[in-house]
Amino acid sequence: MWVAAVFAAATFSFSCKEPESPEFDFEKTPVQVVHDMQILQTDKGEAEMRMHAPLMERYSFFKDSVQQSYELYSDGFFVDAYTPNGELETTITAEQAKHVTTVDRESWSAFGNVVIINHIKGEKMETDTLYWNKAEHQIYTDCYVRLTSDSGQLQGFGMTSDERARNSVILRPFDWYTVERDSTYRYVDTVNVMGPQKIVKK
DSSP states (O other): OHHHHHHHHHHHHHHTSOOOOOOOOTTTSOSEEEEEEEEEEEETTEEEEEEEEEEEEEEEEEETTEEEEEEEETTOEEEEEEOTTSOEEEEEEESEEEEEEOSSOEEEEEEEEEEEEETTTTEEEEEEEEEEETTTTEEEEEEEEEEEETTEEEEEEEEEEETTSSSOEEEEEEEEEEOOOOTTOOOOOSSSTTSSOOOOOO
């Protein structure tokens, strides 16, 4: 009888104990999730840039008493940039991207199979990591880069360019080859051959 009473009291004491709340890690938990994100940037009604991401997760938290915020695009990142005449000039794709915002700084970075194509020039750059300095309108990387154009291919480490990839420079080239063309040959922009691209708002 005494043993049963002690067991019953222990059971009652255990069942009334409040469960411990799990620790909530704000650095690993998004405060906002957006699926199939579409952004269209215009200037005087004309398209300048279009961005698409299957998934966007926004994180916001305090670290060392400083608020930090960033957006993570973990399922792919696609950007199209247009000329004032409506031509599709530059395309950037990557497996992932990150947009970081602090009190005095904003930065973009793209990771994994990053491909930058300037359709008008017929140039394609491939790298693993790309950074965008929005204030200076520049893109750059310190990683391996392969630049392929209609006239040949150039490989190296490090690259800097304007954000439209019009004037790309490989900083430390190590291998290249050229393709000889007939003097009458001219590159044809097959993307814009039918005229300026039309942006359809959904």
